[in-house]
Amino acid sequence: MSRSLNPTSDLRAQGVVVTSIQDFYNWGRKNSVWPLQFGLACCAIEMIASTMARYDMARFGSEVFRPSPRQADLMIVSGTVTKKMVPQIVRLYNQMAEPKYVIAMGACAISGGPFKQGYNVLKGIDRYIPVDVHIPGCPPRPEALIHALMTLQEKIGNQQLTGESRPRHLRANAPSEFLIPVQGPHDVEPPFNPDVWNAPKVPARG
């Protein structure tokens, strides 16, 4: 006639759920991540496919693509970022309300991809805005985008509401807007934002 001594499962058997404010708050946020509705290149086609019936991103609470940055939580940088386009992308990111997240989708958005040594393509959007999840691929399949969304959900679910490691939107003095590059006579200026990104060191040849 022994009964379980676990109070949580006792309560759950009675239809009562015990959780923490942090878990509950993060659970609500991570299952309703609304992306900004914009696409840059062929990756955008895969992004559109992943919202359609076969892959159905609605299962993850992310189907509501908003045409206004004011209502969006997630920027999916889906495709080649040209130097002509980058000021508009950073401006859209600045206009999004906190908390906001960025997925860099595909080789071009990560690093410039096949156009890296060209004259008109930015060598990765993480030079100007902080990126939460990078997806490799050219273009990545819809499964990869869904995996990126799940990774982002995991990241949101693990965010601390208090303490030193709390995210940017809970720090009063952390920046929410980032430098918008200017189109100069030879290149975008500056070529990267040193507060966000710095070049990796060239390793010594052994």
Next chain:
Amino acid sequence: METLEQIRARVVAACPEAVVDLVLNASPSAQHSLRVDREHVAGVALFLRDDPGLRLDYCSNVTGIDWPDRTEKVKVKRTVEGVEKEVEETRTIPGFLEVVYHLYSIALKHGPVILRVRTIDRLQEVAVPSLTPVWRGCELQEREIYDLFGVHFDGHPDLRRLLMWEGFKDHPMRKDYVDPDDYEYEPTPHDRVLERAKAWQDRGGVV
């Protein structure tokens, strides 16, 4: 379709003052072309479009070519101290820009006829007449050549940069274009990229 030599003869007959050269292509594709002087290219283009035997009503492609200045060694006879000698001298041949039009006939199902126009030089005298009034489809491609090569098209209805932004000073498809020096380290088999990344880092990572 007639041969290019026959077309050239008819063009010269229709526009007697036009300078029309046959540019031979020695490669196996043997796509020979007609080079027309700047002053008469608009008239020649109208003839090619409206002539009932040609009816080249479709301009499928417009491209640019950058021909940089080049030096050539020539042997010249000079009298040095009373003795006639053969001396080798270097001569600079000034460069120019060239625009190439590929023309087809949808009505008569033939083509291409390739038309070339050259500018006087690469820096100041870079104007050629626009053929957008003749073939409407040239508009965007002439804008692209204006953007990437710096050829100025006289008579173009809307000559603005196409791919780069207003205020950009360079012409990226020219041979002497220097791309922005912001190479960073990446795992790559291309030594040139690594060398430039190293040089950039040694300068302190600033452009």
